[in-house]
Amino acid sequence: MDFSLSDEERQIRDWVRTFVQKELVPLEQEVLRRERAHQPGLTTDELTELREKARKSGFWGVQTPPEYGGMGLSAVMTALLEAELGRTFVPFSFGGSADNILFHANDEQKQRYLLPTIEGTRKSCFAITEPGAGSDAKAIRTTARKEGGEWVINGEKTFITGGNEADFVMVFAVTDPEKGANGGVTCFLVDRDMGWRSEYIDTMGEWGPASLIFENVRVPESQVLGEVGQGFALAMQWIGRGRYLLPARAIGSCERLLSMAIDHANTRETFGAPIAERQAIQWMIADSGVEIEALRWLVLHAAWQVDSGLDSRHAQSIAKLYGGQKANEIVDRVLQIHGGMGYTRELPVERWYRELRLLRIYEGTDEIQRRTIARNLLKGHVKVGGTLG
Numbered sequence: 001m002d003f004s005l006s007d008e009e010r011q012i013r014d015w016v017r018t019f020v021q022k023e024l025v026p027l028e029q030e031v032l033r034r035e036r037a038h039q040p041g042l043t044t045d046e047l048t049e050l051r052e053k054a055r056k057s058g059f060w061g062v063q064t065p066p067e068y069g070g071m072g073l074s075a076v077m078t079a080l081l082e083a084e085l086g087r088t089f090v091p092f093s094f095g096g097s098a099d100n101i102l103f104h105a106n107d108e109q110k111q112r113y114l115l116p117t118i119e120g121t122r123k124s125c126f127a128i129t130e131p132g133a134g135s136d137a138k139a140i141r142t143t144a145r146k147e148g149g150e151w152v153i154n155g156e157k158t159f160i161t162g163g164n165e166a167d168f169v170m171v172f173a174v175t176d177p178e179k180g181a182n183g184g185v186t187c188f189l190v191d192r193d194m195g196w197r198s199e200y201i202d203t204m205g206e207w208g209p210a211s212l213i214f215e216n217v218r219v220p221e222s223q224v225l226g227e228v229g230q231g232f233a234l235a236m237q238w239i240g241r242g243r244y245l246l247p248a249r250a251i252g253s254c255e256r257l258l259s260m261a262i263d264h265a266n267t268r269e270t271f272g273a274p275i276a277e278r279q280a281i282q283w284m285i286a287d288s289g290v291e292i293e294a295l296r297w298l299v300l301h302a303a304w305q306v307d308s309g310l311d312s313r314h315a316q317s318i319a320k321l322y323g324g325q326k327a328n329e330i331v332d333r334v335l336q337i338h339g340g341m342g343y344t345r346e347l348p349v350e351r352w353y354r355e356l357r358l359l360r361i362y363e364g365t366d367e368i369q370r371r372t373i374a375r376n377l378l379k380g381h382v383k384v385g386g387t388l389g
């Protein structure tokens, strides 16, 4: 068993580490200032400029296959990169990516949707959740009815990431109520100018998703992504594309936060000694160190399963659940170690506190991950003892 990185992996990881330090960390104070004035942390132009800078060094389309101009990196490598990006709260991601399910598009759709999304000239969003259907995605009620050569879509989607900024949506609608999720849900590619509208949803985080409203939105048959009736499988493929990536980013955030807590503990004195000398503080630091280490290996193990072509769903649920829980406990401890300063907006700790809370909700809540893990164990889909058991 070899836990070390190859020279190439180390080089790629180190390049991103340097990029974060040199290009992103210096922007942090300005990002905080803007966000506190209710503006986006980075403008679109700034994000594009940063992405182009990274592109010049080959960092473009991290998981996009090389035939589409991407790096086609492994899941393990991508997890390592996400952890590096997580070390800053500057809202950056590499350019050159597209939703995995857009690769199922036909040739004509690839020209109109996939390639411009990779190039960054078009923005997508993924819409399955509805006011009455979140964890229970099979309960969606948005309908698409066939009228002549067109589909007529009616319904409301909610909590759609990027829904206010996107110019097209991959929307899931019931095309056969009898069959429902078993062959009766279809995915449509719908441009904003075909008639849907969005409403921003304010959240406790620094960005908000949107509600999307479809009122008799008519789209030609050519807008079906994949096959009519096969949409639910596409939705599950999108959601399952990388549950390990969310906790991967949290590794970096927790490392940065723990470093802040260590610095503060070593310098803040109370009762004539640094608080680092108090066991209460030491235990918080020790527990956080242990949990970050455990999270790292859970994430990398899930990513390794993806790369090995194994069924990684169980390992990904474990990593997502543990990451959401522990990242929230760690940021809470780090805030506690900072005392009153941790609660202020002068430091970014409270920002991370709010941001990391989302990890326990989207792309499958804690409870839904537990449900999956328990079902796998109870039904014997996975062995007690894991892959080595």
Ligand SMILES: Cc1cc2nc3c(=O)[nH]c(=O)nc-3n(C[C@H](O)[C@H](O)[C@H](O)COP(=O)(O)OP(=O)(O)OC[C@H]3O[C@@H](n4cnc5c(N)ncnc54)[C@H](O)[C@@H]3O)c2cc1C
Binding pocket: 126, 127, 128, 129, 133, 134, 135, 136, 158, 159, 160, 161, 162, 203, 209, 358, 361, 362, 363, 364, 365, 366, 367, 368, 371
């Ligand atoms: C910021 C943000 C961005 C999002 N982005 C997107 C997006 O881009 N596209 C998209 O389609 N959706 C998106 N979502 C939706 C997200 O996936 C759902 O919010 C999530 O799946 C939970 O669904 P819900 O909010 O309807 O909660 P519910 O399903 O109503 O759950 C409420 C509570 O009940 C618990 N619960 C539900 N069922 C069970 C059960 N069987 N056993 C035990 N407990 C249960 C849940 O865990 C939760 O605690 C986003 C959400 C947020 C907040």
